[in-house]
Amino acid sequence: MSELGGLQIGSMRTRCSEAEWRARVDLAACYRLVELYGMSDMMANHISARVPEEPDAFLINAYGMLYEEITASSLIKVDHDGKILGTPDFGQLQYGINQAGYVIHSAVHAARPEVACVIHVHTAATMAVSVLECGLLPITQTAMRFLKIGHHDYRGVVLNLEEQDSLVRDLGSGEALILRNHGALVVGHSIGEAFNWTHRLELACRAQLTAMACGAKFVDVPQSILEETWSNYQPQTRRAYGVMEWPALRRKLDRIDRSYKD
Numbered sequence: 001m002s003e004l005g006g007l008q009i010g011s012m013r014t015r016c017s018e019a020e021w022r023a024r025v026d027l028a029a030c031y032r033l034v035e036l037y038g039m040s041d042m043m044a045n046h047i048s049a050r051v052p053e054e055p056d057a058f059l060i061n062a063y064g065m066l067y068e069e070i071t072a073s074s075l076i077k078v079d080h081d082g083k084i085l086g087t088p089d090f091g092q093l094q095y096g097i098n099q100a101g102y103v104i105h106s107a108v109h110a111a112r113p114e115v116a117c118v119i120h121v122h123t124a125a126t127m128a129v130s131v132l133e134c135g136l137l138p139i140t141q142t143a144m145r146f147l148k149i150g151h152h153d154y155r156g157v158v159l160n161l162e163e164q165d166s167l168v169r170d171l172g173s174g175e176a177l178i179l180r181n182h183g184a185l186v187v188g189h190s191i192g193e194a195f196n197w198t199h200r201l202e203l204a205c206r207a208q209l210t211a212m213a214c215g216a217k218f219v220d221v222p223q224s225i226l227e228e229t230w231s232n233y234q235p236q237t238r239r240a241y242g243v244m245e246w247p248a249l250r251r252k253l254d255r256i257d258r259s260y261k262d
């Protein structure tokens with residue numbers, strides 16, 4: 001039993017496989033890190049992770065908890081059709097999942113079986129870039145990682161299942177999507193990789209906004225160099241992101257607060 005400021009949640013460890021428990025701990029860590037790095041929006045966003053050995057199920061946050069409160073046991077397991085497969089006892093609060101979160105995350109998990117983690121953010125930087133007609137510009141090396149980033153036009157709060165097809169189409173086989181007038185969506189083959197891509201996208205957006213605020217002309221980079229740089233960040237040319245970074249980030253969290261593992 002873990003207690004978070006009066007919210008008592010029983011452990012889910014004996015109610016799931018070891019593989020699922022490891023995914024729960026990593027996902028809870030991701031929530032805490034997104035908060036730690038200033039990329040959360042209270043309880044408005046979502047991070048999901050596919051359940052190992054259960055291809056049609058994923059874990060997602062309970063709607064009503066802050067990212068800093070998320071633990072391995074507080075996560076809810078849901079299938080692609082929205083059926084709750086596993087949830088802790090939240091007592092009188094009776095937390096469930098957010099509809100918009102389900103629509104977005106279930107669409108990606110169903111369409112991209114290789115994706116282990118989906119992160120959706122509303123940071124000030126990604127929202128600001130999402131309203132710019134130019135979108136994300138490849139003006140820094142970090143931004144060049146996203147040279148072929150997709151864009152999805154705004155259609156209101158994502159509550160309608162009919163939007164899933166266009167969302168998946170605009171994401172394509174890429175790792176990130178700018179949601180126009182909204183924010184960003186990032187995917188990864190692992191939770192650590194998805195966090196790495198999200199952190200880098202945030203840095204790229206912040207750098208662009210800072211440069212644009214100066215009102216000076218940007219230095220042009222030849223298209224051939226942009227393509228070569230983008231290629232250098234692809235799976236066939238380098239190690240997967242998060243392999244080295246994730247254990248270090250977990251150690252960072254352990255030094256701060258180990259309760260995410262509960």
